[in-house]
Amino acid sequence: MQQYNSLRADYKFTEEEAKILKDLQPRMEELADQFIDEFYDYIWGFGQTAQFLKNKDIIAHHRKKIKEWFINLFCGKYDMPYFMYLYKIGEIHVKIGLPTHYVNSAFTFVRTFVLNSIEVHFHNKEQHLKEINAVEKIIDMNLDVLTSSYREEELSKFLSLSSFEKTILSGLKKFNSYVNLFLAGALALVAFFAIGLFVYDIYLLFFSDIGIEKGILTVLGSLLVLWAAIELIHEEINHLQGKGFAIGAFIMLAMAALIRKVLIYSLSSEKVDDLLIIGFVIVSLAIAYWLVGVKKKANSV
Incomplete structure (x- = not known):
């Protein structure tokens, strides 16, 4: 004192x-x-x-x-x-x-x-x-x-803490910061490939026999994945600035990728079983996303 x-x-x-x-x-x-x-x-x-x-x-x-x-x-x-x-x-x-x-x-x-x-x-x-x-x-x-x-x-x-424990703790903090930076870089790379996928789908729409209906749905699916990737990068930036880890953003990205599959498979009568399985997974992810949102809201009250 x-x-x-x-x-x-x-x-x-x-x-x-x-x-x-x-x-x-x-x-x-x-x-x-x-x-x-x-x-x-x-x-x-x-x-x-x-x-x-x-x-x-x-x-x-x-x-x-x-x-x-x-x-x-x-x-x-x-x-x-x-x-x-x-x-x-x-x-x-x-x-x-x-x-x-x-x-x-x-x-x-x-x-x-x-x-x-x-x-x-x-x-x-x-x-x-x-x-x-x-x-x-x-x-x-x-x-x-x-x-x-x-x-x-x-x-x-x-x-x-003992000197050994302090060393371990300091090392883990540094390692965690490096991992977060690596994750941010990896997400940027994912966004880059998502842009590439979107451009490729645009190319197929105009310069292949993929069909207009399937081509448009494929482009929309790619755009959805790109949007989810950008949102995930935004959440990771918030995390690097000291905010909580946004697991919901990862769930949203997974949902976007699966919805893209649904958009593509919806035009094929041979993919009914696959559509049912993917639909079940999407519903499960949606429930998980909702639960994460409820918990986040309760913690902020």
Whole structure:
């Protein structure tokens, strides 16, 4: 906790600002109940809040602690015990597995609520700006300390590994980045061949006896494969930028290739058995694609 000794200095937080916050405390105490009600309306919108606030007793305890924290935000005394108190709150968040983006989002509400309450009581421009600066700094310092628990948890997990385990972990990360780059290159190659296939089908349509109906369906199938390949490249770019792996895009590419087969085979009466098998596989892939989409949507709520 040595870094918290210089926290106030890093944020250029002064004793005058501490006094300004202390002077705001009576007004904020009056607003505490309103704050709690609106805060809960806000966090219930996260979708997974019920996972952490499972019953009435936990909710009542949590409301009490949030109210205490809110009033204590304007205590005027921001020393080591105060920051240790915040750090312990952060440790609890880590222990229960609360995502950091929930904490960050909740602080957006806190900031907006406090600044709006200050705006309502605006009288003197100079004093108003001082109050805003003091509030912004104390909220940022609170968020800094709370999220530091997450950073130290991640660091402690890494430091607890042996040197051999750290070497393996670092090597796997590098290997994973190389594989992702290789995959991106391979997808670009697939897209190149898909363009070639599309051009070849256009050639057959105009310069062979393939037949207009079959030729058009073949071209449409190739175009569908090309579209799916481009979509897959787009998803891989997102993955390289840190987003999740889009298994749905691979399923979509497989469906596109099979649909192309169906378009071609649909003109042949000798391919009925093959069409039934391919149709069954397409339906299975469509169900898998739907399940992936449902899971992705549920995780984003």
